[in-house]
Amino acid sequence: MQIDLTGRTAIVTGSTGGIGLAIAKGLAESGAQVVVNGRRAPAVEKAVRAVAASGTGQAMGFTGDLGTAEGCAALVAAYPSCDILINNLGIYEPGDFFETPDTDWTRFFEVNVMSGVRLSRAYLPGMEKTGWGRVVFISSESAFNIPVEMIHYGFSKTAQVAIARGLAKRMAGTRVTVNSVLPGPTLSEGQAEMLKPEQEKTGHSLEQLAAAFTMEHRPGSIIRRAATVEEVANMVVYLSSPQASATTGAAVRVDGGVLDTI
Known part of the structure; x- marks a missing residue:
């Protein structure tokens, strides 16, 4: 399969590192202006x-x-249209439910949820007008497998899946697709940084340590390791392509089989 995005403009939020940067590179490799x-x-x-x-x-x-309304408005002013919107921006941090204040819930909602809402609202009408477009929300397996140590994060990821599904139905018949992608444990820069002290102490590779971390915290993983950021990006690039024209309203898993559903 040869994915050609030449002539398409893509916006990838939160893309200076990790999954976002891998997505941006993958889209550029396929010819998109990113x-x-x-x-x-x-x-x-x-x-x-x-x-x-x-x-x-x-x-x-x-x-x-882009976790603020002002930031989203400034982006739209700088780049008034796009063909592909990847709502990747997101934050996460553990916190017990009974110790998580309203301000944290609001912050997670603004960054993880409202950034995608605002940008989708701004860019989808233009996609509909031109007769082609792709919107992808980067959610998480935590949308369904809510982590007890950060319920506020899981809630925001579930909201993304719901919004993507609703928007797909709203854009029915327009040749504009909207999907969400659900990564599982992924060896991103953030996880690598977290594991670095253990690597220095044990001499084990980051891949080995990430696999052990995955099996400790997500023992249902079928691949029994962390995914690479490129593996997640590959799915996003496909969903952004003309070849994915019949896939919309889907929550596509790149979770290594963590979610125990069929």
Whole structure:
């Protein structure tokens, strides 16, 4: 299968590292013009260079906090239209339910949920007008397998799946698809940083430590390891392609089999 996104413009939120950067690179490798986003200019500039070097598509940057209404409005003002919107921006942190204040619930809702709501509301009408478009929400297996140690995070990921499903139905018959992707344990830069002290102490590889971490916290994993960011990105690039035209309203799992459903 040859995915060709030449002539398409993609916006990937929260894409200076981890899964977001891998998605941006994958889209650029397929020929898309990619807008990279982060909150800090040096990180955005570095990511733009990495994306530009990875593919034939042009890479551009937008520095701004898309967890706010003002940040989303500034992005839309800078880039009024796109063909592919990847709502990847997200935060996570553990916290016991009884010790998580309202401010944390609001912060997770604004960043993880409302960023995608605002940008989808801004860009979907243009996609409908041109007769083609792709929107992908990067959710998590935690949307269904709610982690007891961060219920506020699981709630936000479930909300993303619901919004993607509803938007797919709202865009019925327009040749615009909306889907969500559910990664499981993934060896991102954040997890690598967390595991680095253990690596230095034991001499084990990051892959070995990530696999052990996965089996400790997600023992239902069938692949018995953490996914790579590229493995998650591959699914997102496919869903962004013309070849995925009959897939919409779906919650597509890249969870290594963690979710015990058929």
